[in-house]
Amino acid sequence: MRNKLLDRLGPLFVVLAVTILRYLFPNKISFFTEIAIYTIYVMGNNMLYGYMGLVSFGQPFYLGVGGYATALFLAYVGHNPLIALLLGIVSGLLLGLVLGPSFIRLKSSYFALINAALCAIGVFIFERLLIDITRGNDGLWFRSNMTKLPILDIRLPQNFFIFVVIVLFLALFVYRHIDRSALGTMFRSMQNNEEKLRFIGFDTFKVKWVGFTLAACFSTFAGSLYAINFGFVNPSLGENSRAVEVIVATLLGGSGTVYGPFFGAFAFLGIKDIVSRWITRWELVVGILTIIVLFRFSKGIWGTLKEYLLRAQRRM
């Protein structure tokens, strides 16, 4: 009974941790806002990598699509940030539904590489093809177009932090629900043995499609939040060379777990923050970190922590 309650309250703990940390380090507010957004981004990748066993080298593309959906709406059409965020999710939904059927037919290596290609095409579209409306590399600024929301004025950084934390709570809640549901079990079993799942009588194509679409939604939503956080977007949001960062963060936190993305985002952005004070280009550190995690530490932070907690509980 008690354990069940603790399990239910998991998302709340995470959100509380972020909030407490934010008030302990008041001048690092943008850092903690970014952690909350990045967690949602990593959740999208974790859905693909950790649950379904698909690696994608093109996640920034989805981030870029979400960001541009939000930015274009706010810059040209409307003024309400909430509708803009909703559009971010809708863009992910559409992407997933349209691209899904052709993408999920591909086996793991082709899936990874076609996403990388998609990402390159995406940067081209944002930077060159639609230059008249996206303003290319100059970026699209829209902060002044946002209206004040009734209760929380999210144009201010401290209020936006509160907003993002609430959103993170909801996202984690949904994510936990998916993980515990039959759908989550199907994702996991697909990674183990897809044929067997089909044999039992599930339509693996549909399961994959749903998973891909959900992952796209999480990623584009993170992109929208990024756009509103910065107040502008430029094509570097969807840049190809950043594709591996989110994979590293997923691995670091523990792939295939509910709270892994949070720990991964926290650890990854923390390391990035510390390292980039000394080294401006920090590929070396990212690479070494990944190899260590992959070979010696394959469960990630949350996976290891969970094991330890379970063992401690059993002893009690």
Place this chain on the structure above:
Amino acid sequence: MDLALWIPAVIFGFSISGIFFLVSLGLSIGFGLMRVVNLEQMLYYTISAYMTYTMVRLTGMFWLGLLCGVIIAAIVGFAVETQLLRRVYGRPMLFTMVVTFSFFLIGIGAVQYIWGLSPKPVSSPIKTMIDIFGMQIPLYRLLIIATAGVVYVLIQLLLQKTILGKAIRAGIESPENLEALGININRIFTITFIIASGCAGLGGALNAPLVMVGPYMGFDMLLYAFITVILGGLGSIKGTLVSALIIGQVISLGGTLWSPLAFVAPFVVMFIVILIKPTGLYGVKGVV
């Protein structure tokens, strides 16, 4: 149609194909034989280009630099295969991809540490222009095409005529049966890998005068190598050649038509081919 514009474009396209073929060979063979998508191939390409730059700076001899680059690339490839890749054979595809990609990142970091961030120019060793149909074509471009052709012929001879080549081909078909015949498959892997990384190194050294030698040159090339290999089908050398020829022309002719096409057209071509035929043009069925 303006011939003065299109004939050089076709020849430039072929020279791009030559480079792509040399660089993607390792990716393709590595997949076919070892079931590893070894993304760190581009590291050998980068290192070799940098070695060429260093030797040109020190001695002024380009061809010595090229030789050094190929040898260093082969040595690094040997070290990586025996120390790192041997630990990942047989693991899931996504695991090996992430491992090799992070190793590639480490290599880029090391290159930045040794040679710095700023791009380095390498001057072309042959400045002669050749007259073809009244058009001035740089001899160096033709040389690249010839080199790639020779490498393709040599590799086909190696695979078709020698015992080693037969073992490699058998390994692509079924590694278990090869081991059951009493052939040391690890040694086959190592030799193949050294050849592949040497080819990537050759591509890098030959490409050094055509592009700026910079730490991120491997990143740009990685995308094109991806496309080449995927379009041709992972694991097929003939497929790699054919798709390199297609991609080279698409880049060169597309770029002549409308310059942004040079960047995006290859991706679009690959996209379409993959969606129609998921294994690529000559892909090995069922193993991906």
